[in-house]
């Protein structure tokens with residue numbers, strides 16, 4: 460932990476993340492570091508991941524193009540609560556507007572699109588869909604490499620996460636593009652772009668621009684809670700342990716409570732690596748593992764997702780009503 464000055468000169472508490480260098484040939488060393496951070500904070504940077512600067516920049520350029528579309532174009536693909544896809548205007552989530560799309564399946568270099576996706580019109584945003592699909596699939600592949608290290612850290616087969624129901628062809632990975640904006644010029648003391656939450660993913664690979672915003676709370680029971688900033692790191696991913704990994708790891712790898720504070724306009728892109736809807740979410744540690752204990756019963760990812768989604772949404776709406 461270290462103190463830092465923010466753009467306004469105020470002293471802020473910063474939590475320094477460990478960095479997993481994906482170009483490190485010593486896999487055991489990387490897996491040991493992953494184990495340490497996942498047992499400890501549940502959040503880390505990933506660098507030297509092989510995604511080109513151009514693709515990163517393109518992802519952000521396309522994200523800005525999307526949110527700069529006229530309101531009526533965005534409303535044509537309004538978020539669909541049956542599938543959790545499409546555009547969510549800022550009112551539903553505080554100071555953030557979000558667009559969510561599923562990765563679909565990459566076969567022989569061509570993406571088989573998920574039929575539930577809601578894409579902006581190609582007349583308005585030519586080649587947008589293809590560009591986002593490329594970003595999502597390259598990021599998913601980085602996630603698969605991180606997952607191999609996680610498998611080794613847990614004592615599972617290195618290819619555990621390559622199974623079709625994990626990150627093989629049936630995975631349900633989604634990407635959310637986020638634009639933090641204060642359209643109504645609210646004047647509350649501490650503006651939250653995102654309320655405190657855990658990600659309902661196996662892992663999340665988040666890319667952000669340079670704007671400060673993410674905070675983590677490493678001890679949610681502490682009173683008062685202490686929130687520390689995570690600094691943006693250019694062209695690195697911030698990786699979060701999600702609640703699905705928590706369960707697969709027999710409650711040993713812990714997700715971290717995090718939120719986003721709004722200071723200024725900000726963009727981020729999250730790729731949420733999800734197993735297939737039919738994947739059984741259960742303690743998957745080897746039976747002889749010393750850490751093998753879990754308080755959760757096995758359930759299909761689809762049921763887990765629906766349950767968590769209702770839970771999280773209800774909590775967010777309630778907190779926003781309280782804050783209004």
Ligand SMILES: O=C(O)CCC(=O)C(=O)O
Nearest residue numbers: 637658667673719727729
């Ligand atoms: O926008 C960000 O930086 C983080 C967003 C986030 O935590 C999420 O979408 O789950």
Ligand SMILES: [Fe+2]
Nearest residue numbers: 656657658717
């Ligand atoms: Fe999150």
